[in-house]
Amino acid sequence: MKLPYAEPFKIKMVEKIHRSTQEQREKWIKEAKYNLFNLKSQHVFIDLLTDSGTGAMSDKQWSAMMVGDESYAGATSFYIMKAAIKKILGFEHFLPTHQGRAAENVLFSATIKEGDVVPGNSHFDTTKGHIEFRKAKAIDCTIDEAFDTTINHPFKGNIDLDKLEKVLKKYPKEKIPMIIVTITCNSSGGQPVSVQNMKDIRQLADKYEVPIFYDSARFAENAYFIKLREEAYKNMTIKEIVHEMFKYADGMTMSSKKDAIVNMGGFIAMRSKELYKKASTFNIIYEGYVTYGGMSGRDMNALAQGLDEGTDFDYLEARIKQVQYLGEKCIANGIPIQQPIGGHAIFIDAKRFLPQIPKEEYIAQTVAIELYIVGGIRGVEIGTILADRDPETRENRYPDLELVRLAIPRRTYTNNHMDYVATVMKQIFDTRHEAKKGLRILSEAPIMRHFTVELDKL
Ligand SMILES: *Cc1c(COP(=O)(O)O)cnc(C)c1O
Numbered sequence: 001m002k003l004p005y006a007e008p009f010k011i012k013m014v015e016k017i018h019r020s021t022q023e024q025r026e027k028w029i030k031e032a033k034y035n036l037f038n039l040k041s042q043h044v045f046i047d048l049l050t051d052s053g054t055g056a057m058s059d060k061q062w063s064a065m066m067v068g069d070e071s072y073a074g075a076t077s078f079y080i081m082k083a084a085i086k087k088i089l090g091f092e093h094f095l096p097t098h099q100g101r102a103a104e105n106v107l108f109s110a111t112i113k114e115g116d117v118v119p120g121n122s123h124f125d126t127t128k129g130h131i132e133f134r135k136a137k138a139i140d141c142t143i144d145e146a147f148d149t150t151i152n153h154p155f156k157g158n159i160d161l162d163k164l165e166k167v168l169k170k171y172p173k174e175k176i177p178m179i180i181v182t183i184t185c186n187s188s189g190g191q192p193v194s195v196q197n198m199k200d201i202r203q204l205a206d207k208y209e210v211p212i213f214y215d216s217a218r219f220a221e222n223a224y225f226i227k228l229r230e231e232a233y234k235n236m237t238i239k240e241i242v243h244e245m246f247k248y249a250d251g252m253t254m255s256s257k258k259d260a261i262v263n264m265g266g267f268i269a270m271r272s273k274e275l276y277k278k279a280s281t282f283n284i285i286y287e288g289y290v291t292y293g294g295m296s297g298r299d300m301n302a303l304a305q306g307l308d309e310g311t312d313f314d315y316l317e318a319r320i321k322q323v324q325y326l327g328e329k330c331i332a333n334g335i336p337i338q339q340p341i342g343g344h345a346i347f348i349d350a351k352r353f354l355p356q357i358p359k360e361e362y363i364a365q366t367v368a369i370e371l372y373i374v375g376g377i378r379g380v381e382i383g384t385i386l387a388d389r390d391p392e393t394r395e396n397r398y399p400d401l402e403l404v405r406l407a408i409p410r411r412t413y414t415n416n417h418m419d420y421v422a423t424v425m426k427q428i429f430d431t432r433h434e435a436k437k438g439l440r441i442l443s444e445a446p447i448m449r450h451f452t453v454e455l456d457k458l
Pocket residue numbers: 052099100101102124126127182183186215216217218254255256257258265266
């Protein structure tokens with residue numbers, strides 16, 4: 001008999017979450033100016049805003065925290081983290097930072113200047129923000145299949161080699177400080193990049209003498225998909241695949257709040273000692289001394305343990321199976337979601353969900369607000385609001401995809417919570433024709449407006 005699947009962990013500590021009524025939520029979201037970031041967390045029942053820093057640490061991580069070394073310089077915790085990075089990711093040098101965007105800030109301060117171009121696969125919003133803030137340009141070279149949510153491609157995070165080569169040909173190498181490969185590709189739906197693609201990118205990068213950095217927040221989830229979908233790697237362990245992936249990179253930035261399963265932390269790792277030295281100066285200015293860079297010793301300990309747990313097959317299987325569980329329920333209910341289902345989140349295709357709402361009325365945000373009002377579920381818009389205005393023309397950028405992301409925190413919710421989310425979604429979907437109007441912007445910040453934008457219902 002084939003035994004049913006069950007999670008390879010049990011729960012040692014629980015946290016109360018808060019129910020509310022639809023009436024209460026209508027009031028709270030109006031007060032929050034229809035921006036889900038403005039809500040108090042007690043006013044949210046199931047929080048799928050992000051999987052960043054929201055995971056549950058293990059007993060081993062918590063015990064590692066107790067033996068953290070808080071010395072300013074040369075802490076044992078730094079060396080524990082250094083050893084974990086060398087062992088799991090293969091990089092000789094690293095700098096701790098307080099989170100992923102801080103790693104970007106430090107690395108880009110050392111490498112990117114005005115007028116540069118940075119090709120990649122749908123750069124993450126903070127990555128793009130840090131590039132554009134330096135008056136450089138992020139050029140999206142993701143394969144076209146990524147922008148059609150109905151196409152079932154195994155590696156929708158892949159870079160289109162022709163698009164990439166065009167960029168590498170067009171600009172001199174002095175203007176291309178790096179190629180950024182985001183694994184998994186967050187902005188195109190938590191979609192993986194294949195090892196084959198990484199090898200091909202390496203070849204092009206070598207030909208044009210441009211370094212490659214991986215934006216690695218979900219590198220372990222990427223490795224899991226490689227094991228399942230890329231024939232040549234099916235018999236390798238996750239840790240072996242991770243090694244194989246990083247062989248083709250010169251360095252990486254990491255938001256440890258994702259696949260290292262900690263609540264706060266990040267780092268940069270690289271092979272070049274010269275770059276390490278250059279970046280160290282910026283790390284000291286922005287983050288802290290090179291052996292702690294914005295992290296407590298205890299947090300570095302938990303991070304090192306998290307890198308090990310996060311690259312364990314059984315953990316990853318439970319993690320990704322839960323995301324698939326919710327995704328398959330959505331598909332069964334006819335709800336248009338990005339397919340194949342990504343590693344960390346479900347992405348609702350809002351244009352297909354509410355085709356009657358024009359793009360000028362923020363379709364994905366409209367769906368996200370409904371999810372909150374009806375079920376107390378907090379997702380996030382990955383659409384026009386996030387895409388922001390063009391830095392030159394100041395016009396709204398309308399991305400091909402208008403998505404609502406429901407990110408699942410690691411080891412945090414049960415499948416009963418997933419059932420609840422699926423039921424709420426079905427209810428909204430079944431009454432979608434009643435939606436007549438979307439939203440309008442009342443005020444916004446000049447950059448990364450989605451965090452603070454104020455909206456009103458039309
Ligand atoms: C989260 C994330 C970042 C930024 O990291 P923070 O820890 O949130 O600052 C960068 N890139 C990707 C792909 C991410 O998912």
